[in-house]
Amino acid sequence: MRIPEQKIDEIRQSANIVDIISTHVQLKKRGKNFVGLCPFHTEKTGSFVVSEDKQIYRCFGCGSGGNIFKFLMDYKNISFIEAVQEIADFIGYQLKFEDNNKGEDDVLEVLYEINLTAARFFTDTLYKSNDGEIAREYLKKRNIKPQVQKSFGLGFAPSGWNNFYDHAVANKLDLEKTKLLGLIDKNDSGKFYDKYRGRVIFPIFSPNGRVIAFGGRILENSDNAAKYLNSPENPIYLKRKSLYGLFHSKEEIRKLDKAILVEGYLDLISLFQNGVKNVVASSGTSLTEEQVQLLSRFTKNIIVLFDSDEAGQKAALRSIEILIKSDFDVKVALLPKGEDPDSYIQKNGKEVFDDFLSKSQNFLEFRLRIFEERGMLSDPNEATKVIRETVRIIALVSDKIKQGLLITTLAKKFNLREKMLESELIDYINKQSDQKKPLKETSSTSSFGKLELKNNRDKSSTAQTEKELIRLLFSGDNEIVSAILHDIEPADFTSIIFKELSRIVVENYEDGLIAPAHLIEQINDSELKDYVFNLLFNEEEISPRWSELSHNGEIKKDKIEYAIDHIRKFKVVRFNEQLHELNKKIGETTDSQAIYELLKSIKDMEEEKRRLMSNSKNNNEI
Ligand SMILES: [Zn+2]
Structure with missing residues (x-):
């Protein structure tokens, strides 16, 4: 079934996110937002914020967030179409599907x-x-x-x-x-x-x-x-996208914020019957990235519980890597020889089983134990291979502190200098990032490094002005967005992040879809999405004047003026940068003809700049 974008937008606009979410989560008004306990992770103080004017939600604890459809999809584990259908039902909207x-x-x-x-x-x-x-x-x-x-x-x-x-x-x-x-x-x-x-x-x-x-x-x-x-x-x-047992265990997994991964159907059913209900099985296939993706909607903590035979060990080693790549906190528990989860829990009961699980090893200890048992660590050649391979896996861990601790453990284990392993790690990470495809401005799936985002937090006036323009582009105000896009193109922005974000707005603007609750779901890159969430929820911090304007719902003209002011600032800053470049070139050259040309460009530019400034004055007077 395909529902036209415009119709989806219409449904989204007719429903109020606060009404929908408050049927599932208790919300309290705080300032102009609503706050409650996050349904996607366990917490005692509310970090789950719903914005009524932007029609989006965001948890500042676990990072989940999005629009009304995203909420229902994640909360009820339903597809996008089902979420649209449910909201259409809620507001009494008759959905007619496209015939073709x-x-x-x-x-x-x-x-x-x-x-x-x-x-x-x-x-x-x-x-x-x-x-x-x-x-x-x-x-x-x-x-x-x-x-x-x-x-x-x-x-x-x-x-x-x-x-x-x-x-x-x-x-x-x-x-x-x-x-x-x-x-x-x-x-x-x-x-x-x-x-x-x-x-x-x-x-x-x-x-x-x-x-x-x-x-x-x-x-x-x-x-x-x-x-x-x-x-x-x-x-x-699709085998690679389904996990056995998830339908039965998803609530418990979410509640305990932890999942146990087993191999077979009967293992899962037996654990379930004995009261261990946060289990999934990858049965029929070795764990895939898509399965891990699916599971990550419920938790990022997992215990891999496999048989201790060689097949089980191999499967565990393979699964660990996929899980770590997806940012999971991975522990491993290998059952005593000859046991499987089914036989173990039937023999020993839940208490002993829980106790056994609480002693599971982190993935590093597990890996080293396996290779030690195979006698690989006593042979220098084999040991080197194992260490290299382990460093490669540690490189996948995104938490830098955890990564550091793992390196320390590894160094201690082999009596190696930590610095040496660190440089091996850095080499590896660099090699990895070199292999990544260069970032294309037009790609919406490109991955934006943390570094780039961090650089963007700089306080230079260019960065601040650009950031403010991006925030205005996500304001949902048609007049403001039109004004900015009339004067500024994505390519004009200095940072690649702003180029990409403005490109997304331009693309959707052409279809008349500029509501923040629509735009936020068009951003595929998760770090970029986080960046926009923070921009949308922390607007007070960024510009006291804007928030004053939005709080009081003041005269629209002020908002437009505010936007135009920033467009002008942006252009002036860009002119100044270009002028600076030209002046620098003059200083570097001795060729009088070249100097003459440069001076001429500077003169043209300054005239252009003056014109811009006086235009803006006229605008303000209207
Ligand atoms: Zn949360």
Whole structure:
């Protein structure tokens, strides 16, 4: 389904962010904003601020923020379209979908329907049929309580080649689509047959609870059948983007601000049943960046809990790297030999399990232990490799203090000079940043270094004027934005950040979309987004006069005048800079012809500058 941008903007403008958020979070008025306890991280004092005039929110604790759609998406874990729909419902807006895309949306709906029919068939078979007995016995042996079986939607696919196929035909399911979902397949003679036979079925849910795929575990040992059979990728199931169990565990993960990552379906279900409910499983694939991205909506703290066999160790090492890259705080717990999370918690109970988890190691200790056990640290060549590789991973840690502490630990462990490891680290970081693509002005996904943003906090008058103009560009006032864009182009700004931000405004201005609540969601780079949030929420700090004007809702003319004043200041500063450059060149050259040319340019410029100044005086008098 595709909803036109303008319509989305209309819906956003008709709803009040304070009304929507206060149905979920208790808000108190403070100044012109509203403040409450952040629903996205645990806190005792409110750092969650909602701005009614800008229609955006921001948590100064965990950094989440955005417009009304972003809030619902994150709070309820729903898609953008679902959020738009929900707000449309809230304000009683009739959403009509564009016809040309309706078809595509219907196809997805049909796929969800087929999965749901299949899921019901498998559960019915598990509980109501004689065929299901063997699976009921199996689950009983695994100690999974009926109630938990039901809440995870477990089922059974009987052996035989056409049990589900017959059911699909009887229910008039679209067979080609059913095949696309991996539930049935076609043999050489063109006959359909069941893909899942004699398997316990674990439905895989999307974060908001729809069945998107199935995992099936074989019950009877058979040489030519894989132990697990998983749905193939299809339009509603992208393996690398889904995490098993998240639908069930997301609330607890958010509450505890911590997740436990396990490998298998049964590990997760068993922990869940024993009261450990903040678990997800990456089952069927090694952890991907997209899965980590998904999880980061709920927490950035994770304990990787894998088997201690070699496969488990390998998977843990690989996962650590992906998690650290995404700024997670990573701990690792390896179970005693021969145990998996399921067997361990069933044997020992929750208390012992919690105690075991509390002793998990940070990723550095874990890595070194693994390599030590493999005897790699006693061989100088191997040890060097391990140290280099570890420094490479430490380089991924974004928190500089943490990075320093990890280097210290590593140095101590090998009795090395810390300075040496530090320079290795810096070399590595520099090499990395050289490899990054040069920043293109037109790219909206470019990544802006912290350094650049820090430089931008300088107090020079150019920087301050430019910053103020950017803030005005995000004011949502059409007259002001028009005035600035009439005189100043993105390329005129000196800093690459301001170039990029003004470019985003220009692009959206052309479509008539300049509300801050719209613009903020058009910024892809997270640091850049943070920068704008701070700009929008700290306006008092920046310009006492502007805030006075907005507070009292004073005469519009004053605001325009204020903006024009800054446009002029900006242009004058740029002229002065150029004049300075020209004067410097005069001092450096001895060629009289060149000096003559330079003096002529200076004269032209000063005239231009005078004209600008007098224009602005006239403007002020009108
Ligand atoms: Zn927060």
